Amino acid sequence: MPELPEVETTRRGIDPHVVDRRIEHVLIRNAKLRWPIEEALAPLASGQRILGTRRRAKYLLIDLEHHTLMVHLGMSGSLRVMPASTPPLFHDHVDIVLNDGNCLRYNDPRRFGSFHLLTSDDHALLRHLGPEPLSSDFDGAWLYQAARGRKAAVKQFLMDGRIVVGVGNIYANEALFMAGIRPTRRAGNISLQRYQRLAEAVKELLAAAIEQGGTTLRDFVGGDGKPGYFAQKLRVYGRGGQSCRACSGQLQEIRLGNRTSVFCTTCQR
Ligand code: ZN
Numbered sequence: 528m529p530e531l532p533e534v535e536t537t538r539r540g541i542d543p544h545v546v547d548r549r550i551e552h553v554l555i556r557n558a559k560l561r562w563p564i565e566e567a568l569a570p571l572a573s574g575q576r577i578l579g580t581r582r583r584a585k586y587l588l589i590d591l592e593h594h595t596l597m598v599h600l601g602m603s604g605s606l607r608v609m610p611a612s613t614p615p616l617f618h619d620h621v622d623i624v625l626n627d628g629n630c631l632r633y634n635d636p637r638r639f640g641s642f643h644l645l646t647s648d649d650h651a652l653l654r655h656l657g658p659e660p661l662s663s664d665f666d667g668a669w670l671y672q673a674a675r676g677r678k679a680a681v682k683q684f685l686m687d688g689r690i691v692v693g694v695g696n697i698y699a700n701e702a703l704f705m706a707g708i709r710p711t712r713r714a715g716n717i718s719l720q721r722y723q724r725l726a727e728a729v730k731e732l733l734a735a736a737i738e739q740g741g742t743t744l745r746d747f748v749g750g751d752g753k754p755g756y757f758a759q760k761l762r763v764y765g766r767g768g769q770s771c772r773a774c775s776g777q778l779q780e781i782r783l784g785n786r787t788s789v790f791c792t793t794c795q796r
Contacts, residue, residue, distance in 0.1 A: 529600040531660070531693030532733055534585045536740030537606055541631060542580045544608040545589070548625040549576045557620040561601055561641045568644045572596060584656050584692035594644045601639030607632050657691045660729050665691050667723030674714040674722070681717060682710035683784045685725070694729055696786045700764040702728040709795040710788040763789040
């Protein structure tokens, strides 16, 4: 599933190829995504110049003259720039055709992604989002304050988009290991110092993933393949039963909130 770093990498990959182009038309081959694409989207977006791109959580925001096109990649979506004449593949559901002969093509086998045309950023899907993990609004003090009185497991707390956006299951597992915090510990029972380590771990992981993605930017232009979502060298995720890289003890795997959690009973308290 595309996580925050992949969305940011997509944004950086397409940005130089779409900004300052005009949208000639929007070709929707299949509107049935997670939510049906509204019929008004294509005619409204057509003719508008693309002013810039932004990202909020896992939403890609493409600023037009009068609207913002908000795209979510869902479970399996990808965006690529290619000549508009390129024959579409089976799961190529949307083309944003540009005035330079290229199009921004959306492919999504599982169709959990979405397209919305916004008149402002005050949209229901964006309104209650927590801070961006790589911004200065997110730090240990923020986590500590937000956790006061919380009985939820820290891992579920960290994955709650109202607390901080973009920390998916893999990153939550990895960050908790780096901070030495057991995923099941109550969010309200963790010290400020340990939350500072956790916030630093989240920033370090996401920044490294975005930097790694930077080397794959050319994959977002041309060709028939899909951008290769990148795998980081994982410390605990997917390694249940194997030995901890820090202490050689056996990593334990449990289900927590219906998600897989892997941790070291020695290194994480
Ligand atoms: Zn260990």
